[in-house]
Amino acid sequence: MSQLKERGGRRKAPLSPWKSVNPNKPAKSKKAxxxxxxxxxxxxxxxxxxxxxxxxxxGMAPVLYSVYISFYKWDPLGGSTFNGLQNFVTLWSDSDxxxxxxxxxxxxxxxxxxxxxxxxxxxxxxxxxRLRGASFWRTIFLVPNITSVIAITIVFQQLFGxxxxxxxxxxxxxxxxxxDFIEGVVPSHIQxxxxxxxxxxxxxxxxxxxxxxxxxxxxYESASVDGATKWKQFRYVTLPQLKNTITFVLVVxxxxxxxxxxxxxxxxxxxxxxxxxxxxxxxxxxxxFVNNKYGYAAAIGIAIxxxxxxxxxxxxxxxxxxxxDGGGR
Amino acid sequence: xxxxxxxxxxxxISTVAILAAGVLGTPARAADPxxxxxxxxxxxxxxxxxxxxxxLHPEITLQIKKSDLDPLNGSNMVTACTSKTGPDIVxxxxxxxxxxxxxxxxxxxxRKMKTSDANVAxxxxxxxxxxxxxxxYLPWRWDQGVGYDDSVMGFPTDVGGLEVAYRTxxxxxxxxxxxxxxxxxxxPTWDKFIATGVKYNSxxxxxxxxxxxxxxxxxxxxxxxxxxxxxxxxxxxxxxxxGKLIYDTNPQVKLAWDTxxxxxxxxxxxxxxxxxxxxxxxxxxxxxxxxxxxxxxMDYIKQQAPDTAGKWDIADLPGGGGNQGGTQLTVPSYAQHxxxxxxxxxxxxxxxxELKVFKTYGLFPAASVLYKDPALxxxxxxxxxNAPVGKIYADGVxxxxxIFEGKLQRAIDQAIGAGLGRVxxxxxxxxxxxxxxxxxxxxxxxx
Numbered sequence: 001m002s003q004l005k006e007r008g009g010r011r012k013a014p015l016s017p018w019k020s021v022n023p024n025k026p027a028k029s030k031k032a033x034x035x036x037x038x039x040x041x042x043x044x045x046x047x048x049x050x051x052x053x054x055x056x057x058x059g060m061a062p063v064l065y066s067v068y069i070s071f072y073k074w075d076p077l078g079g080s081t082f083n084g085l086q087n088f089v090t091l092w093s094d095s096d097x098x099x100x101x102x103x104x105x106x107x108x109x110x111x112x113x114x115x116x117x118x119x120x121x122x123x124x125x126x127x128x129x130r131l132r133g134a135s136f137w138r139t140i141f142l143v144p145n146i147t148s149v150i151a152i153t154i155v156f157q158q159l160f161g162x163x164x165x166x167x168x169x170x171x172x173x174x175x176x177x178x179x180d181f182i183e184g185v186v187p188s189h190i191q192x193x194x195x196x197x198x199x200x201x202x203x204x205x206x207x208x209x210x211x212x213x214x215x216x217x218x219x220y221e222s223a224s225v226d227g228a229t230k231w232k233q234f235r236y237v238t239l240p241q242l243k244n245t246i247t248f249v250l251v252v253x254x255x256x257x258x259x260x261x262x263x264x265x266x267x268x269x270x271x272x273x274x275x276x277x278x279x280x281x282x283x284x285x286x287x288x289f290v291n292n293k294y295g296y297a298a299a300i301g302i303a304i305x306x307x308x309x310x311x312x313x314x315x316x317x318x319x320x321x322x323x324x325d326g327g328g329r
Numbered sequence: 330x331x332x333x334x335x336x337x338x339x340x341x342i343s344t345v346a347i348l349a350a351g352v353l354g355t356p357a358r359a360a361d362p363x364x365x366x367x368x369x370x371x372x373x374x375x376x377x378x379x380x381x382x383x384x385l386h387p388e389i390t391l392q393i394k395k396s397d398l399d400p401l402n403g404s405n406m407v408t409a410c411t412s413k414t415g416p417d418i419v420x421x422x423x424x425x426x427x428x429x430x431x432x433x434x435x436x437x438x439x440r441k442m443k444t445s446d447a448n449v450a451x452x453x454x455x456x457x458x459x460x461x462x463x464x465x466y467l468p469w470r471w472d473q474g475v476g477y478d479d480s481v482m483g484f485p486t487d488v489g490g491l492e493v494a495y496r497t498x499x500x501x502x503x504x505x506x507x508x509x510x511x512x513x514x515x516x517p518t519w520d521k522f523i524a525t526g527v528k529y530n531s532x533x534x535x536x537x538x539x540x541x542x543x544x545x546x547x548x549x550x551x552x553x554x555x556x557x558x559x560x561x562x563x564x565x566x567x568x569x570x571x572g573k574l575i576y577d578t579n580p581q582v583k584l585a586w587d588t589x590x591x592x593x594x595x596x597x598x599x600x601x602x603x604x605x606x607x608x609x610x611x612x613x614x615x616x617x618x619x620x621x622x623x624x625x626x627m628d629y630i631k632q633q634a635p636d637t638a639g640k641w642d643i644a645d646l647p648g649g650g651g652n653q654g655g656t657q658l659t660v661p662s663y664a665q666h667x668x669x670x671x672x673x674x675x676x677x678x679x680x681x682x683e684l685k686v687f688k689t690y691g692l693f694p695a696a697s698v699l700y701k702d703p704a705l706x707x708x709x710x711x712x713x714x715n716a717p718v719g720k721i722y723a724d725g726v727x728x729x730x731x732i733f734e735g736k737l738q739r740a741i742d743q744a745i746g747a748g749l750g751r752v753x754x755x756x757x758x759x760x761x762x763x764x765x766x767x768x769x770x771x772x773x774x775x776x
Binding site for chain 1: 399400403404407408410411432435540541599600601602605606607610611616740743747748749750751754756757765772773
């Protein structure tokens, strides 16, 4: 994605709106940036040191300590004994671990894809010039994001209650059997995914909206001159321009998806009677803070790290492919 | 300009001075203001009594920090004991007593503490150790706060005597007797209880059945009730501190499991989970006619379903005498104000105060000296159709046999609870689910 390409007419929306570059300005040469001359090594290193010191103490040290205790049978009160690779061997053969991976990805898929589709739709509505009170809607969309997860869970549990929940009330009106949104495997995932979606949809809508607003009007004008309907404009102009943003939202959503914890924990601390919504993070938490198996939990933490690494690699490959394809088109 | 910076400087200096005074100042005399931090859950510490104590000791501030039971008695206490910093008093629920009895090092041995003269005016003599107070309490409840090395970790607050709370109006509709003596006679055994449930359900209209109504709120609650009627749970007292695990061979476990499965299969429960929103609504709507109610649940029912006042009554538990819950107030070893904390506990859990708590909040006193006190025996609760709740629960808890509680009792309870849940949700057969329970328990015990 060279500057050269950018200069030859604005072909694509920038990856994120706040990084937008004015294409008409000539690209800066490799000279030192004006006003930031102090970023050379004499002052630069002491300037950025506070972050790294804090990171080393609160970020790196616990990570290394976790690696250390993952080789131990570690009970903070009962003492610890060296355990070699036993924690990892146990983990590999622990059906709960594989179940947790399955659940985590199921909840991730159920919360990410429908949410993305809805967020793009909502962003398109917010973009519409005929919408009144646009800033009001944009603000109110963010409110779920600042609501406490516990509060959300309490409210959603009432919505999804098996006997008196509103949703089952509506299902009952149509003469269907009530759905148990806690005991059922897929229904429980849907309930959790609904909470995540509700919380994050506004945030993602705004990301998409910002990206849509960066699409030049000329594209729409020429499309309508060519006789494209509103839907066709959305399909062939808006969506392709959002490709990079979609990737971004997907990456962020995946990171969040691997951390799903509070919602299932609030539904049932053990992850359900058949562990039907035991997620990876909840599995880790329960081993450490309920069963007092800190060594085993550390091993789970390392396993999660590897899973994240694999996913990051996949994300990286996809992102690079999109960039090589020339982004927009 | 110069003046301003001087002013700033003086603020900085005085701030440092104040901070230094805070750090260096030694909390010495009893008259100094003291803050006692209490970690608790639910209604264990009652606001009314806290106020009363504040009147007695204006210099003492009681800082109450509530959390959910599991994080409180689990990770929070583990962290506090490991880092040796934490509150002055912790409430330990009996389900966790087996676990914490294994770690007496985390608690101040109250045998070695002596009451100060702080509460002499309120009837607590000075110079008394925990052993001097022991005679006031129900022996098996006292033992739940005694460590494996015989140190005394805490005093018992309440005892969760278990009885059956039932709706007289719904019983009448179903053609069952409503008078509490007659109701108790309906179910001398658990099998009779299940049979009564089947009879009740058969009288329900088709619409009621479709609305999910049933006899008891949750058939799974039978398990804990039956379990606690035995003499052994998951551990055998073989003379060692840890005890011997017998969860897979103890006939009482089998009996409790099988009876609960039988009740589940008979469909007497509504399958509503306790403490869910559905449960609270169901309580108001009469979705279920009975709850196996420990004494402390009476207040919960009053709060959640105030409109059902007078429609409830209390009858004896099948199988005679039951227990579920109860708490110990303990002084951790890392307490900063152990003396003041001990003084507070010896006052707060004195029989006189426990009686007050029972009358206002329904927590049934563990102080057994009260069980002969007319003030308790004659106490009637209008919400429960003027049932003599004091006498009913007093009779019940005295039938309970002491049980040896092991370290992982809570974890085993949870694994079995999940197993019963799977059967109730028809996700597994009872046999398969039990096999899964054994696998799950093994996972917790091993590694």
